[in-house]
Amino acid sequence: MTIAIDLTxxxxxxxxxxxxxxxxxxxxxxxxxxxxxxxxxxEPEVGAHEFLACDVRDADQVASLVASxxxxxxxxxxxxxxxxxxxxxxxxxxxxxxxxxxxRLNLLAPLLVATAANAVMQGQSEGGVIVNVASVSGLRPSPxxxxxGAAKAGLLNLTQSLAVEWAPKVRVNAVSAGLVATPDSLxxxxxxxxxxxxxxxxxxxxxxxxxxxxxxxxxxxxPLASYSSGANVVLHGGGEWPAFLRVxxx
Numbered sequence: 001m002t003i004a005i006d007l008t009x010x011x012x013x014x015x016x017x018x019x020x021x022x023x024x025x026x027x028x029x030x031x032x033x034x035x036x037x038x039x040x041x042x043e044p045e046v047g048a049h050e051f052l053a054c055d056v057r058d059a060d061q062v063a064s065l066v067a068s069x070x071x072x073x074x075x076x077x078x079x080x081x082x083x084x085x086x087x088x089x090x091x092x093x094x095x096x097x098x099x100x101x102x103x104r105l106n107l108l109a110p111l112l113v114a115t116a117a118n119a120v121m122q123g124q125s126e127g128g129v130i131v132n133v134a135s136v137s138g139l140r141p142s143p144x145x146x147x148x149g150a151a152k153a154g155l156l157n158l159t160q161s162l163a164v165e166w167a168p169k170v171r172v173n174a175v176s177a178g179l180v181a182t183p184d185s186l187x188x189x190x191x192x193x194x195x196x197x198x199x200x201x202x203x204x205x206x207x208x209x210x211x212x213x214x215x216x217x218x219x220x221x222x223p224l225a226s227y228s229s230g231a232n233v234v235l236h237g238g239g240e241w242p243a244f245l246r247v248x249x250x
Contacts, residue, residue, distance in 0.1 A: 005218050006032060007029060007032040007034035007077075007218070007221065008034075010033070010035070010078060011035045011037070011069065011074075011075050011076050011077050012026075012036050012076075012079070012080065012221065013076060013078070013113075014026045014036060014037070014039075014080045014082055015039050015054075015080065015081055015082050015109070016038075017036070017038030017080070020210060021082060021133065021213050023038075023048075023210070024210035024211050024213065025080055025217045026048070026049050028211065028214035029078065029221065030048075032218055035073055036050070037069050039053065039056070041053065041055050056110075056113055057104045057112075059112050062116050066116040066117055066120060070120055075124055076117055076128060077121070078128065078129050079114065080131045080133065080217055081110035081114065081131070081132045083105065083109060084109075084110075084148075085105070085106070085148070086102045086106070086145045086147065086148035088144040090143075090144060091147070094147065098147075103154075106151035106152060107151040107154045107155055107158070110132050111158060114130050114162060118166050121169060127170050128169070128171075129173075130173075131172075131174070131175065131217050131220050131221055132156075132158070132172070132175075133177065133217070134156055134177070135152045136236045137149040137152050138151075138176065139156075152176075156174055156176070156232055163230030164230065171220075171226075171229040172230065173228055173229060174232045175213060175216045175217055175220065175232070175233045175235065176236070177208065177213050177236070178208060178234075178236025178237055179198065179237070180209070180213060181206075181210075185207065201240060201241060202237040203238025203241070204237035204238050205237075207237075208236075212235060213235060216233045216235055
């Protein structure tokens, strides 16, 4: 028997779906047969999917976004909270305004999108699925991105809480990504040499690819994951070497 992810006749929304991991997720859902709508603050010059402008930190814009998807396509079956991120700033140097903005983007925004999507999905006979793209920064210390790590930790707890509150109509899951190779990561780690040095710290010896995160999201969005809710799929190449093992003589 062939096992395949089939999202035919499903409508999916991917926040931050115009580049990087978000674009890979949008492509994978479309490959599986879904009608995909992506959103962001700025429309890309070239886009493979239907685009709607939205600042997901704004409740009114999020409500309008979800309403537009339903008006155009008649339903919403999958909502992927992918928009997020943070520059590296030591916590002692981060302004209150900066920290608040990071938490709004990485925690409050997914809650706003999930709540608006759930209101639609609860009225559909087949319900729906929400997938939150989290990070290993929410599972371990996150020096340099403390507010981001705290927000992602909160997103994992939110995933579990919403999975309980919104069952059985709506499944809510998370994917926690580790180091993933994107143009941004190339710049962040100082080019190919820096990227290779960091990749060597991963047990599997490399960064993940955006498509590998997308595969997990597509699985969770599909009927193959029909008994998965409140789960967190961790994709980090085996994690990180414990620091004490790198001490000379250990």
